[in-house]
Structures are given as structure tokens and as C-alpha cells.
Amino acid sequence: MIDKREILATNPLLSGLPVDVVEELMAVSVVKQFADGECVYAQGEEGDGLFGVVQGRIRLSNSSREGKELLVMLVEPGDWIGEVSLLDGLPRSLDAYAMGDCAVLFLSRARFDALLKAKPELYQYFIPMLCRKLRLALSYVEGVALFPLPARLAQRLLELVAFYGVSDDKPGTLIDVHLPQEDIAKMLGVSRQAISRELKRFESEGIIQLAYGQLRVTDEAALQRELGQV
Amino acid sequence: MIDKREILATNPLLSGLPVDVVEELMAVSVVKQFADGECVYAQGEEGDGLFGVVQGRIRLSNSSREGKELLVMLVEPGDWIGEVSLLDGLPRSLDAYAMGDCAVLFLSRARFDALLKAKPELYQYFIPMLCRKLRLALSYVEGVALFPLPARLAQRLLELVAFYGVSDDKPGTLIDVHLPQEDIAKMLGVSRQAISRELKRFESEGIIQLAYGQLRVTDEAALQRELGQV
DNA sequence: AAAAATCTGTCAATAAAGTTACAATGTTGA
DNA sequence: TCAACATTGTAACTTTATTGACAGATTTTT
Numbered sequence: 021m022i023d024k025r026e027i028l029a030t031n032p033l034l035s036g037l038p039v040d041v042v043e044e045l046m047a048v049s050v051v052k053q054f055a056d057g058e059c060v061y062a063q064g065e066e067g068d069g070l071f072g073v074v075q076g077r078i079r080l081s082n083s084s085r086e087g088k089e090l091l092v093m094l095v096e097p098g099d100w101i102g103e104v105s106l107l108d109g110l111p112r113s114l115d116a117y118a119m120g121d122c123a124v125l126f127l128s129r130a131r132f133d134a135l136l137k138a139k140p141e142l143y144q145y146f147i148p149m150l151c152r153k154l155r156l157a158l159s160y161v162e163g164v165a166l167f168p169l170p171a172r173l174a175q176r177l178l179e180l181v182a183f184y185g186v187s188d189d190k191p192g193t194l195i196d197v198h199l200p201q202e203d204i205a206k207m208l209g210v211s212r213q214a215i216s217r218e219l220k221r222f223e224s225e226g227i228i229q230l231a232y233g234q235l236r237v238t239d240e241a242a243l244q245r246e247l248g249q250v
Numbered sequence: 251m252i253d254k255r256e257i258l259a260t261n262p263l264l265s266g267l268p269v270d271v272v273e274e275l276m277a278v279s280v281v282k283q284f285a286d287g288e289c290v291y292a293q294g295e296e297g298d299g300l301f302g303v304v305q306g307r308i309r310l311s312n313s314s315r316e317g318k319e320l321l322v323m324l325v326e327p328g329d330w331i332g333e334v335s336l337l338d339g340l341p342r343s344l345d346a347y348a349m350g351d352c353a354v355l356f357l358s359r360a361r362f363d364a365l366l367k368a369k370p371e372l373y374q375y376f377i378p379m380l381c382r383k384l385r386l387a388l389s390y391v392e393g394v395a396l397f398p399l400p401a402r403l404a405q406r407l408l409e410l411v412a413f414y415g416v417s418d419d420k421p422g423t424l425i426d427v428h429l430p431q432e433d434i435a436k437m438l439g440v441s442r443q444a445i446s447r448e449l450k451r452f453e454s455e456g457i458i459q460l461a462y463g464q465l466r467v468t469d470e471a472a473l474q475r476e477l478g479q480v
Numbered sequence: 481a482a483a484a485a486t487c488t489g490t491c492a493a494t495a496a497a498g499t500t501a502c503a504a505t506g507t508t509g510a
Numbered sequence: 511t512c513a514a515c516a517t518t519g520t521a522a523c524t525t526t527a528t529t530g531a532c533a534g535a536t537t538t539t540t
Contacts, residue, residue: 082388084396092391108381113388144373150380151338157387158312158343161322164394165439166314169527200487209395211528216489232487232536399497430517441498446519462506462517 022051022074022123032098033072033125037145041135048131052124060101060116060124067105067112069128073097076122080114081206091206093156094119094197096183103146104153106132164209172208173218174246177228181237192229192238200233252281252304252353262328263302263355267375271365278361284348290331295342297335299358303327306352310344311436321436323386324349324427326413333376334383336362394439402438403448404476407458411467422459422468430463 024046028034034042051074054060060071060078071078078095092114095101105112106129127135136142163172177195185193205215219235222228227243229236237243254276258264264272281304284290290301290308301308308325322344325331335342336359357365366372393402407425415423435445449465452458457473459466467473 082392082396088396090392090395092388104381104384107377108385110381110385113385140374141370143377144370146377147337147373147380150377150384151334151340154334154380154384154387155338155340155343157384157391158322161387161390161394162312162320164391165320166312166318202487212488213490213529214527217527220489230488432517442518443499443520444497447497450519460518 022053024049024051024125027051027074027125031072031074033074033100041139041142044135045125045127048135049125049127052126054118054122054124056118056120058118058122060118060122061112063112063115065112067102067109067129069102069126070100070106070132071102071116072100072125072127074123074125077119078122078124079117079119081117082114089206090209091203092160100149103149107146107150169208169210169214170218170221171247173204173215173222174243176204176207177222177235177237178240178243178247180235181240185237190236192236193240195235195237198233252283254279254281254355257281257304257355261302261304263304263330271369271372274365275355275357278365279355279357282354282356284352284354286348286350288348288352290346290348290352290354291342293342293345297332297339297342297359299332299356300330300336300362301332301346302330302355302357304353304355307349308352308354309347309349311347312344319436320439321433322390330379333379337376337380399438399440399444400448400451401477403434403445403452404473406434406437407452407465407467408470408473408477410465411470415467420466422466423470425465425467428463 028042028046034045037045049072052071054076061068063082073095074097076097078101079091080093080095080101081089081091083089095116101116102112104110163175167175180195180197180199181193184195184197186196188194201215201219202212205212208215219228219230222243223230225242227237227239229238258272258276264275267275279302282301284306291298293312303325304327306327308331309321310323310325310331311319311321313319325346331346332342334340393405397405410425410427410429411423414425414427416426418424431445431449432442435442438445449458449460452473453460455472457467457469459468
């Protein structure tokens with residue numbers, strides 16, 4: 021079980037906030053657990069609260085009626101989600117599902133509203149968060165609209181390396197998040213087969229090494245060049 | 251020439267702001283004019299200020315090195331642009347060009363920073379703006395990744411009808427912004443020919459009527475159905 | 481250890497969209 | 511008015527990606 025006090029010490033969720041706000045948050049928030057695959061919130065729902073990821077990973081996605089899914093973002097511990105619906109009052113625009121067992125710090129809408137009403141200066145803490153997400157979303161639009169698949173895939177691999185890459189005794193950087201090609205495809209809005217094809221091509225060119233459920237990037241410069249051709 | 255006082259009365263730019271802030275803004279902002287095609291700011295530049303569109307239309311876009319362009323948004327009088335770079339300190343992520351002669355209310359970065367430093371509670375006025383743009387950007391990503399071109403085009407036409415549509419003596423709703431098919435294509439990230447093909451198909455099905463530089467939607471319900479099939 | 485589930489590679493057939501090219505039409509300005 | 515320019519329509523051809531199908535590999539579960 022997770023102690024709220026522990027979160028404070030080990031997690032960047034609350035860093036940068038004034039001390040009294042941290043105290044207040046600790047008092048009024050609760051820790052919630054979500055099992056693998058469980059729904060945190062769903063597209064179209066009213067925003068019931070704010071979630072700070074403490075443990076595990078949350079999948080933000082969006083699905084069409086035909087069941088085609090777009091994987092918008094993997095949310096890691098230290099990130100907040102769900103703030104937009106609280107701030108603008110509109111329904112959730114994405115689905116949020118737990119990938120593996122998760123723990124989150126939950127702040128209900130009522131508590132959130134009360135906190136902001138009492139301390140309107142807290143609005144400014146959401147500004148960088150919103151700016152970051154806006155720039156991220158914009159860069160995705162650009163990617164899909166302007167760049168061919170190989171370049172987009174190369175870019176995504178570089179992002180994965182930067183975020184999840186680990187160095188071990190073997191050459192190159194290992195991406196060992198359990199992220200099937202299916203999910204990479206859903207991130208880029210293309211079919212799994214197209215991703216398999218491109219990854220195989222990268223492998224045949226010595227840029228990456230493929231294995232079941234993992235991927236090793238051995239030539240980042242070549243990925244940069246894939247990008248640069250665009 | 252444009253009188254600043256006039257802006258206050260005729261433009262929603264400043265509505266919702268406290269009276270003293272409006273006074274302050276009027277005192278420290280300047281009116282700038284941009285000729286057709288002139289660059290307001292360019293991708294990669296430092297954010298030098300905030301722009302409130304007073305007259306004319308500004309084109310926010312993004313170009314790849316090969317010259318392929320994505321038209322992200324048409325900004326109309328009453329909207330602010332350029333706030334993100336001021337708020338997060340990062341370079342412009344888009345190009346802004348005047349479409350036709352424009353007038354904008356300009357607030358320099360220094361003035362902006364001073365204003366926010368003096369009144370941190372003003373941060374909250376940017377929240378709805380950022381939320382709106384974030385949701386908009388997200389809906390574009392979804393569109394490109396999840397929906398086929400006909401559905402995306404239908405959706406865009408409905409948006410154009412809602413925003414620019416005018417009723418006249420003839421049946422249907424006229425979209426009489428000078429918006430060539432080329433630009434519609436750039437909004438959707440596809441080729442002009444693909445747009446021409448689809449528009450012609452819509453016309454042959456009696457959904458729209460095409461003319462040089464304008465377009466009349468005669469069957470909105472059919473466009474909704476195009477969407478619904480997705 | 482065996483069975484089930486998940487993940488990956490590949491192929492053929494099909495569909496969607498890009499590219500190139502050119503003609504025709506409409507608008508604008510000298 | 512007439513020439514320059516911008517916009518639109520269309521077609522052939524090519525490229526890219528989807529779909530559906532299946533086999534093999536790896537992991538997880540029983």
C-alpha cells in the first residue's frame with residue numbers, strides 16, 4: 021500500500037508548489053489504485069477530478085467507432101492528467117486506461133474548485149502544463165500532415181530512446197518498455213504491418229535491433245538523418 | 251487609421267477582463283498594421299510579444315523543408331495569438347502571416363511580463379484560451395489519424411459553415427471567404443487534387459455547389475452523415 | 481510441460497492518395 | 511481590352527499504406 025507522505029518525497033508531482041499548497045493537497049487528495057487495463061476515465065464523461073500518476077503508466081487514447089485507436093500519449097509517474105476538463109468544464113476528450121497496475125493521487129472536482137477559488141494564484145501552475153501539451157499536440161499534427169512514415173517513426177524512436185532508453189553492456193540503447201509494434205502503430209496512426217515493414221528495414225540497415233517486446237537503437241545518427249531528409 | 255479606443259467598443263478581444271487591466275492594456279499596447287502576406291512572426295523566433303487580431307485574418311501555419319505547408323488555423327478578429335511563447339519562453343512553433351491587410355493590438359514581451367508580474371491573477375485569463383487550442387489541436391490529430399479524407403473534409407466544411415456561413419436568397423449556406431481549394435487541402439494535410447476530387451463528388455451528390463473562390467453547402471445533413479459513417 | 485495468448489514477419493490483393501501534366505476557366509490589373 | 515495570374519478539373523501513372531490471411535516465434539498461464 022502506498023503512503024501519501026512517500027509520494028511527496030519520491031515524486032516530482034508536487035515539486036515547485038508552495039509549501040502550504042502541498043500540505044493542503046496532501047490533506048484533501050486520496051490515493052486510488054487501478055488494475056491493469058482498468059479505465060481511469062473515458063471520452064465524453066464529465067471531468068470528475070484531477071489525477072497525478074504515482075505508480076505505473078497510463079495510456080491516453082482516442083477511438084473511432086470502428087474501433088481504430090489513436091494512442092495519444094503514455095503518461096508516466098510525475099505527470100498530472102485530467103486537468104483540462106476541470107479547467108474548462110468540458111467533457112473528457114480522451115480515454116485514460118491503466119497499463120499495468122497503477123497508483124494515482126486523486127483530487128476531486130469539488131476539492132479542486134475549492135482550492136482554486138481560495139487561491140486563484142494557483143492557476144499559473146497549470147500554464148506550463150497546458151503549454152507543453154499544446155506544443156506536443158501541435159507537433160503531432162505537423163508530423164502526420166507533413167512527414168512520411170519513415171521520418172515519423174524515426175522521430176518516435178528517438179523520443180523513446182530519450183525517455184525510456186537504458187544503456188547496458190551491449191552496444192546501443194535499449195528500449196525495454198513493453199511496447200508492442202501494435203502500439204507504436206497506434207501512436208503514429210498507421211497499421212501494424214506498416215510499422216513492422218519499416219522497423220525491419222531499419223534493422224536491415226543496421227540502425228536498430230529487434231526482439232520480442234523490445235528494441236535496441238544502435239545508430240541514432242542514422243535516425244536523425246531519416247528525419248533530416250524531411 | 252485605427253483608433254485604439256474603437257477597438258475596445260467593437261472587439262471581443264478585451265471582454266471579460268477587469269476594468270483596470272483594460273485601461274492598462276490600452277495604455278501600454280500599440281496598434282500595428284501588416285500588409286497582405288507580411289510575416290507577423292516566424293517559426294523558431296523568440297516570442298517578442300502578444301498579438302490581438304483587430305482587423306483582417308492571420309494564417310497560422312507550419313512548413314516542412316520541402317515546402318509542404320500545413321495550415322493550422324485561420325485567426326479572426328477577436329482572437330489573441332502568440333501567447334504560448336510568452337508564457338513558456340520557448341520559440342514560436344508556427345508561422346503567422348497576414349491574409350489581406352491586418353491590424354493587430356501588440357503587447358511587447360517586456361510589457362507583458364511586467365503586467366503579469368504586477369498581477370499574477372491574470373494568468374487565469376489564459377487558461378481557457380490554452381484549453382481551447384489544446385482541444386482543437388487534439389481533435390486535428392484524431393482526425394488525421396482516425397478518419398478517412400471524406401469524413402475529415404465534411405467536418406471541415408461544417409466548421410466553415412458554422413464560422414463563415416451566410417444565408418442569402420438562394421438555398422443553402424454560402425461560404426464566401428476567399429479560401430481556395432489549395433488552402434483547404436493544406437488544412438487537411440492532403441493534395442489539392444484530392445480535395446478537388448472529393449468536392450466534385452460532394453457536388454455530384456447534391457451536397458454542395460462549387461464556384462470560383464466560393465462554395466455553397468446545400469445539404470448539411472448529408473455532411474453530418476459523411477461524418478457519422480466514421 | 482502443455483496450452484493459450486500475444487507478438488512478429490510476410491505476402492497478395494486492394495484501396496487511397498501523391499505526382500506530374502495539361503487544359504479550361506475566372507479574376508485582376510496594366 | 512488584353513495579358514498575367516490564380517484557380518479549378520481531370521487524367522494517367524506511381525507510390526504508399528490498408529486489409530485479410532496465415533505461419534512462426536515468444537511469453538504467459540494453466
